[in-house]
Each structure stands twice: as structure tokens, then as C-alpha cells.
Amino acid sequence: MKTFRVVWKNLLFNFSSSTLGVLLSALGTAIFCLVLLLSSQINRQMMMNGRQIDLVIGAKGSPLQLILNSIYHVDYPTGNILLEDARKIAQHPLVKRAVPLSMGDNYQGFRIVGTDSGFLALYDLRFAFGKWIVHDFESVVGYEVARAQHLHLGDQIIGAHGLTDSEDLHADHPYTVVGIMERSGTVADKLVLTNLSSVWHMHEHEHHHAQGYHDHHQEGDGKDQNDHVHHEPQGEEHTVHGLLDIGNHGHEITSMLIQYKNPTAVALFPRMVNQQTQMQAASPAIESARLFTIMGIGLDALRILAFVLMAMAVLSVFVSLYNAFKSRKYELAVMRTMGASRGTLFKLMITEGILVTMLGAVLGILLAHLTAFMISSNSGGNMIRPGHFGVSEIVVALAGLLLGFIAALIPAIKAYSTPISQTLSR
Amino acid sequence: MLVTLHDIEVRYNDRTTLSFPAFRVEKGEHRLILGSSGSGKTTLLHVMCGLLAPSRGTVTWQDEHIYQLSSKQMDRFRGQHIGLVFQQNHLIKSLTVLENLQLAKWLARSESGTDELMALLERLNMADNAGRYPFELSQGQRQRASIARALANHPSLLVADEPTSALDDRNTEMVIQLLSEQAAAYGATLVIATHDKRIKDQFSNTYEL
Numbered sequence: 058m059k060t061f062r063v064v065w066k067n068l069l070f071n072f073s074s075s076t077l078g079v080l081l082s083a084l085g086t087a088i089f090c091l092v093l094l095l096s097s098q099i100n101r102q103m104m105m106n107g108r109q110i111d112l113v114i115g116a117k118g119s120p121l122q123l124i125l126n127s128i129y130h131v132d133y134p135t136g137n138i139l140l141e142d143a144r145k146i147a148q149h150p151l152v153k154r155a156v157p158l159s160m161g162d163n164y165q166g167f168r169i170v171g172t173d174s175g176f177l178a179l180y181d182l183r184f185a186f187g188k189w190i191v192h193d194f195e196s197v198v199g200y201e202v203a204r205a206q207h208l209h210l211g212d213q214i215i216g217a218h219g220l221t222d223s224e225d226l227h228a229d230h231p232y233t234v235v236g237i238m239e240r241s242g243t244v245a246d247k248l249v250l251t252n253l254s255s256v257w258h259m260h261e262h263e264h265h266h267a268q269g270y271h272d273h274h275q276e277g278d279g280k281d282q283n284d285h286v287h288h289e290p291q292g293e294e295h296t297v298h299g300l301l302d303i304g305n306h307g308h309e310i311t312s313m314l315i316q317y318k319n320p321t322a323v324a325l326f327p328r329m330v331n332q333q334t335q336m337q338a339a340s341p342a343i344e345s346a347r348l349f350t351i352m353g354i355g356l357d358a359l360r361i362l363a364f365v366l367m368a369m370a371v372l373s374v375f376v377s378l379y380n381a382f383k384s385r386k387y388e389l390a391v392m393r394t395m396g397a398s399r400g401t402l403f404k405l406m407i408t409e410g411i412l413v414t415m416l417g418a419v420l421g422i423l424l425a426h427l428t429a430f431m432i433s434s435n436s437g438g439n440m441i442r443p444g445h446f447g448v449s450e451i452v453v454a455l456a457g458l459l460l461g462f463i464a465a466l467i468p469a470i471k472a473y474s475t476p477i478s479q480t481l482s483r
Numbered sequence: 484m485l486v487t488l489h490d491i492e493v494r495y496n497d498r499t500t501l502s503f504p505a506f507r508v509e510k511g512e513h514r515l516i517l518g519s520s521g522s523g524k525t526t527l528l529h530v531m532c533g534l535l536a537p538s539r540g541t542v543t544w545q546d547e548h549i550y551q552l553s554s555k556q557m558d559r560f561r562g563q564h565i566g567l568v569f570q571q572n573h574l575i576k577s578l579t580v581l582e583n584l585q586l587a588k589w590l591a592r593s594e595s596g597t598d599e600l601m602a603l604l605e606r607l608n609m610a611d612n613a614g615r616y617p618f619e620l621s622q623g624q625r626q627r628a629s630i631a632r633a634l635a636n637h638p639s640l641l642v643a644d645e646p647t648s649a650l651d652d653r654n655t656e657m658v659i660q661l662l663s664e665q666a667a668a669y670g671a672t673l674v675i676a677t678h679d680k681r682i683k684d685q686f687s688n689t690y691e692l
Contacts, residue, residue: 063586395591
């Protein structure tokens, strides 16, 4: 016969009110925990992905869109820029590394990105198997892509036009998987990389249509291109194109990722690009911060909701303990006659409060992770690792303990100070 | 001498006072406190059992002044020496009969042996109901369960407050017999407070208020 057992039996006996208390604390904790989980992981994800990239250069438009597209690979491109123009920028003495990106296709929802091997250095990517692309229509796939599609070296994958559709297939131009990357924890895990000339070949015919309105052409806008009939490019050379060999053919890319040589470039370089060229420069750090501020409002609202729910839970535990105390007053006095000290009754009440909110907290943490898992599996899950348990969970559990203590305090003091004789004679 | 109450006076919040003539309980000598409602029977019992400190007078248990004990010592003393049976049988609702007995043991900090408690229930013909909750029992069964709980710690004094007020003649007789028998079997001295004159004949020592 222990304190815990007496309390537990009492909770079971008053099942409905105990369940209400547990559920309310669970909901509060779950929302609170989910907010923590999302904000910390989104934050981390932003840090990881933008870490080595100082500037993105792309077509004029929304800088946030450019960053979303070129750093996080979520939004559509702002348009295209000429490789030639981009390369002029890249030759600037302040630039340490410049990596071109060209996109417009996807493989089973994973974006196909034309780039060069500089991309690997920007994201600290390492090969699990294979090597970097040598020939056209070879690809290197990210960890998640390989895992989700069960890809092995030598497998052929078929891209589809647009960034999300899987209808308009480029069945005539399969890519051969020549490399599979290790898990990096960045967005690169969910990309299919190829070289620029493969992307250009794939869309050769579009350039004929697109000439004359380069800057406004939206590659990602699937609707425009769904009508295109994909014909076998007649008489096209399938030879190796070194990156340096192309570039003066009027080729286009989506954007260019820039790494500075030294920090002084921060002040000069973006302004130079914005003022002297037809392109725009956007800083991942600034835009990510802006994005996080915008999302932060939503997170704040959720956080307030979580506090309200937690407060409700505390109130409910308090009310149910207090009511229980009133109806159990006699029972508690009887316990005193059986030899229970004031301290024992105090301990019983406090244990009951803590047990309810602790159960709620544990349930809530599990619920939060389950929700995170559902979110990440529904929405492609670039951002969230649902299996991640951190210090915050321990803090939340401790908070549950503290709230239980607070809710139980007044009933416990009441139980402590109830006069036995008066209560019994009533 | 087991308990001696000397020169007791209790003052209530509304300034009324009750004073009681000296009252002693000899070990093994069952006593009946008889008085009409409001005459202070329950008050006297509470004073005797260390539940209500009198404003004047002394309560001694085998030469020990119990109201000089600390609150904690008093609780412990109560748990170990006194078994109380109430008018309404206040068993703990969320615990089974056996668990109620175990609770009594735990609260009095004495070792709990299930066999011993089952033997006690057996004696009171309650062994079959050991796993049942109070709400599943009849009034009579609940009373037996409370008697068992009061005896669980082998108290030196078994105190019953109006144990028969809700019972008919036949059951009254049975309960009184049960209390006397069990008290004797467990070496406890029985004190009953009641207004029920039906019981009077069965006791030689009556203390009238």
C-alpha cells in the first residue's frame, strides 16, 4: 500500500474527471511541444541550408521567392537569367565560389537540378556510392530520393516536366544514376542533381519558343508547358559538354549561388548586382530571417493557444481536485482517524495533481511527435524530423509536474488543515 | 486503567461549553456511553480518541497525557491504539474491502500481511467480499467491513459511534454481539456511544450523559 497506489485507485474510480484532466493537459502539452518542435527544426533547417551561401542571383522578382526556390527548393523560380550574365558576376574578385542552378523538372516529386560539382562543396555533400556526373543524362541522387525510390547505381530514372507534376514525362531522355549521396540533413537529400547541359538538352525545344522573353519565362509554371508536344530533338549532339564550353550559346539558368571571398562583399556586392545588371541579388540570411518573422506570427498564435490550453488543464485539475476534496473531506478525516498525518494527506493530494498533469504531459509529447510525423509524411517533409527528442521535451515534462503541483496546492492545503472532529460530526 | 478522562470541558466556537463527569475505561471492561442526541457523546469520544483537544482537563492513556504529544505522534498513536467504527460506514470508496484494511495498516505504519487480514475478514464472514468495492456491498456488509478495518491494527480500544441507529432490533443485537465478540477476540476494550436504549441491557457499565 503506497501513496501512489491509493492515488491511482482514486483516479481510476473518478475516471471521467481524471480523463478530462489528462486530456486537457495532453492537448496543451502537445500544441506547445509541436510549436517548439516546428520552430526549432525549421530554424535548424534554415541554418543548415543557407549556411555556406552568401548570395543568390536570379531574375528580377520577389527576393523571398528567389531564396525559397534556390535555397529551400520549394517555390517556383522567379524566371531565368543568361548564363553569360551570371558568369560575368561570378568572375568578380570578391566571389570565392559560384554555382549555377537550372531547374524545371521533377522525378516523382523530387526536383531535378542542373548544376556543377561546386554544389557538393556548398552543401558539404559526400558520396555514399558512385561519383559525380561525367556525361549528359547522368544523375546524382540525394539520400532521401534513393531511399524513397529504392534507387541503385545504374538505375534509370525518368523526369517529368514541371516542378511537381508527374504527367508530362520525358520518357525519351532517362537519367542514369551514377552517384548516391550520404545523408546531409539539408534539402540536398531530396534533390536529383544533374549537369546543366542535360537540363538544356531536355528543354532545347522550349528555348526556341522562349527566345525573346527570357526574363519573363517561368520554367516552373507547369500549365504553360503542358501543351508542348515532346519530340525527339532532331540531330542533336549527345556529346560531353564541359561547362566552360557552353555559355556563349545564349543558355539560361534559373539562378546562381554565390559564396564570398571575404565578408566585406556583403556591403558592396548585392547593390552592385541590383544596380548594374538586369538580375537581382538576394541574401539567404536576410530573406530567411524575414520568412521566419512572417511564420513567427503563426507560431506565436499557436504558442498562445498552447498556453491557454495549459491554463485550462491546470484549472480543470484544480477544479476536479477541489470538488473531489469537498466530497472526500469526510473520507480524508476518516483516514486521519486511521493514523494518517496531515502530511500524508497533503502528499496524497499533491501526488494526484502531479500524476494527472504528468500523464497528460507524456501523452502530449507523444501526440506532438505523432502529429509531426503525420505532417512530415503528408507534405513531403523537407523540414521536420519527427523522431527528434530534445531537451525541450524534458522541460515540458517538468513544466507539467510543476503545473500539477500548483493545481493541487490549494486542495492539498485544505486537506492538510481540515479539522478532524468537526468534519466527522457533520 | 486504559483511559482516564479527568475534568473535561470542551468549548465550541459559539462559546457554548460542555463539561463531562470523570470517565475511565478499565482494560477489558466494555463500556456504553448512553445519551440523547446533542448530549455530547460524539464529542466525548473524539476527546478520548485524540481527535479533539479539550479546553480543560486531561486525557491519559496508561499514564500518558495524549494531548501533550506532537501532532504527528498523535496521528500515529491513534492509528496504532484506536479502532473507530462510525455511524455511517465510511470506507474509502475507491478501494476494495481488502485494500481498505491494507490502507489502515499502511496509515498506522504497521506491517501488512494479507493472510492475517483475510483471516480477519473470514472471522467477520466477509472473506468472499474482500475484492469488492464499498458500493457493491449491502449496508450490513459495509458495517462488517468497517468493523474489520477498525480491528486491522489490533487496537487496544475499539470505539463505535452510534453503530446501531439505522438497524432493526434483530440486526442491532447481531451487531452488538459481533462487536463484543470481535473486541474480545482481538483483546480490545469496547466503548460504544449511542442513544439506542435497546443496547443498554447488554452492558453492565453504563455512563449516562
